[in-house]
Amino acid sequence: MAFTPAPWPRKLRSQEWWGGTSRDNIYHRGWMKNQGYPHDMFDGRPVIGILNTWSELNPCNAHLDVLAQKVKNGIYEAGGFPVEVPVFSVSESTFRPTAMMFRNLAAMAVEEQIRGQPIDGVVCLVGCDKTTPSLLMGAASCDVPTIMVTGGPMLNGHFRGERVGSGTHLWKFSEMVKAGTMTQEEFLEAEAGMSRSAGSCNTMGTASTMASMAEALGMALSGNAAIPAVDSRRRTMAQLSGRRIVQMVKDDLKPSDILTKQAFENAIRTNAAIGGSTNAVIHLLAIAGRVGIDLTLDDWDRCGRDVPTIVNLMPSGKYLMEEFFYAGGLPVVIKRLGEMGLLHNDALTVSGETAWEQVRDVQNHNDDVILSNERALTQSGGIVVVKGNLAPNGAVLKPSAATPALMTHRGRAVVFEDIDDYKAKINDEALDIDETCVMVLKNCGPKGYPGMAEVGNMGLPPKVLRKGITDMVRISDARMSGTAYGTVVLHTSPEAAAGGPLAIVRDGDMIELDVPNRRLHLDLTDEEIARRLAEWHPAATAPEGGYAMLHHLHVGGADTGADLDFLRGCRGAPVGKDSH
Template identity: 65%
Template structure:
């Protein structure tokens, strides 16, 4: 028997002693030669019937296995908790760090030489990458792909984006309940994640921009046969990566993250990518900050005309050329680190230098962008000393510089109680402020930052107001929404001190978010402030509140930051 000592799995399967006997004996459903020095490839699967976005992952996993077998590897599939924004309450973000722990320890504890991560719905992507980054083995990501375009009355509709529009039309009396229900069955036409440029699509693009996925990973629709082919090729490639010892730390460099930040600006990507990128960078020990997002993305034009910033959907994006066309565009304009390494062993520029744009309406030229200054803008001031974020491409231009009176809500429940009150003192120039929905406050930082407007405002045909919170919003949402205010209200950040009638000034171009209240008054309010009672004591949620970092640090657990490697655990026999 070959020992395959260069392989990590040899510590389990390569010895002729009692331990080798035990490990091989339990795996005797496979032929003898699988233990003969073959790389063991773990396939980390987030398939679940409770996560419809990932419902097709059984077949994807089988295609990965075919490729692994063909390349001389030994594929072994393993499950981890699956996070679907579709069903999980109170929010999938609450469990992102938990799943990352599941992934990290599953990889480290088992005889795995390389890993393929199968992820689709938005929190499955960062959680799997974070966990794998802490182990730093050869790793390749296969995204599940977007669902087919939604169609309602001969009009394209986008998941998430049109939910908010239909909901506000129904609340305004423009859309009847039967019509609202009719639209519901027209949106999700196939397996796959959201087909607008929400967080799932944005994170799939980040996978490709970071170099963790094969070319065209981001946009191939979930039902397209080419998604199966990509999974098959990924299975072949991961075996080669093990032989090359091509680890995550060689791919997830500072240059790779800078590429991803600029890509997010060009595609009009989700604000949630900010949180996830900071958390991933922390795990792989790359110095990345909220400031980098503002500086690097500031001059990137949004050229992908997709909902919620534009008109089209991910299926159209793929047919137009997908992310390779965007990477080539950035590379030709000096906005791409061309020599960044990718999982196929080539540089990112080698992969995309001949990519074509087949539809200049979907992927616009730089002189006719959706937004001249896309990306994510970081605002600071006495209301957000450590930063807050806004996505200008999804905002109303006339509100990007605005001064208005605050209408403050102490919680999402308080908002729901008050927002439809006809006596609520609010107009279209007011600024809606939501507190205690940050990482500690909710807990888990839910996607409630894009608060629905008061019904009276909607009935007047107004569809946007400035909204400020320490929460997140779905990447599929739109509006002039300022998010991730840090420090959050629940830990005593200035947001906790805002009262009805306070004047707030927003100036996106100047990166300013200012509460026009004197320092003396704020000090008096702070002395009277009381920390909200924790919603759940003990258990995982108790651990979460005790150890989660603020949004400007990616909302990871403080004890998970850093790359711990994949050292073989102590023998168990």
């Protein structure tokens, strides 16, 4: 895609604050000089905001302070003025009720940081699941030159000679304890080897998926996604990104130039090839909504349906992000898509090159990690979108993590009204359930949980696990961790709390899942569904105040990205008035 750089030099946005001799200019410059900046730092060089999600309560991002210094070095080298700005850091491992509830709050805070301050371009330092999409959303809403730098995955975990993937083995070992095949003491021993270095999840969970999505969209430098957090090349990538953002400001290369419909289609196909997280669906829909791109669930199914899953990583495969990096990382996957005719080769990236120009010379160094098309984990990867009278607006399923035999299944519903109901019943030996049933969880969507928690991969009842059964069909309006696996139908829209058909499912109802035909059907007549919906009443009222109330009143459905309705669209970054 052709891009014409803007003329340089020119007056930058930051000069409205710092360029001149007015009282207001002196006011702004004078306060900044208390940090020891010389006068020529304010002479019109690009001011780069390093939006840093570093936090000690966000363990995936706790090393970003080191990367920030490398970014600064790169900015200085390229003649820019770096300013580090702390922004809202949403941790998947600690935030309650769920990190997803605060993704939109973080995006709103980032947007206003950019809009209200003398920033000409931004480097987004991100890592944990929601920090990558939230900063992308906020930056896209302002449309100033932006580059993403992710913190990288942890090193491989190990336990008694077994390769341990963060998250994936947590679910596996937990089920083994319930089944009686692993002791609690062994589980505690495994804990020590699960997370043994700085970085985010080392599986193809949501953090690694969103790092890959940032790269596939063209918003990060090629090769960024897979470098381990503690590898020296991660720090090199940060410094190179610092250099690059200065030139992007000079060229006026903005997110709106990069985040085209073609870029999103590239990302969707990349997600299919890597066996990426279902959470990417919600996040890319939300990002697209910020730049005015018409992206729908149908695009996800259309673009991903014929893409083989060729990255052999947990939870779909057997390796971890460390091996993926050594094999060549995401550039190898993107090159493969280009060779298959599935890539918009001329899509523009932050490097100034096209998607194809960046990857045409890369090589695969391990064909057991990045598989040939013939050896793909599944020939039809991607995210499946199923619709029907149980999900009129759609629901999603990840084929590469599901059991093939369950992709066509009809079973009796066992219903849990909310997550507390599930927790109260699931270990009860008297629960009327077997492996042929369909587990249904309600009221865990954007409004219902609130925030749409990662509880959709409900653990199976112990009496089923003791039979050696490890998977059942599960349906909910919730999300699941990108590190999770199973035949799990998620994001059912409209959600139960908004009066979707999921709300009126009862124990004993028959449900049919038909993935090949993209169908999710509740075996009731239209008249019976209408009668039950007419009798339905919301289980909970809106919160009385605070952000929870704002979220409840304005959050959209999962099928549109679960963004707040008043945040959709690009509002730009006008300078505004100075009243000092």
